[in-house]
Amino acid sequence: MPWRTRTSVKFWGVVVVLCFVAALTAVGLSRFIASFYSYVDRTYAPFDTEWEEYERSKKPGR
DSSP: OGGGGGOSHHHHHHHHHHHHHHHHHHHHHHHHHHHHHTOOOTTOOTTOSHHHHHHHHSOTTO
């Protein structure tokens, strides 16, 4: 059978290394993509704009 000629230790070593590289690439890519969606701007303050300052300075009930 032709598939039995490739089942050497070297062949399986290459298969294991390629699987390991593929797994590392998948994890790295998923972490890279997740970093864009989990970004939190720590410099944002809720009353940064003029309108929000105006709303905060208004007296309650007006």
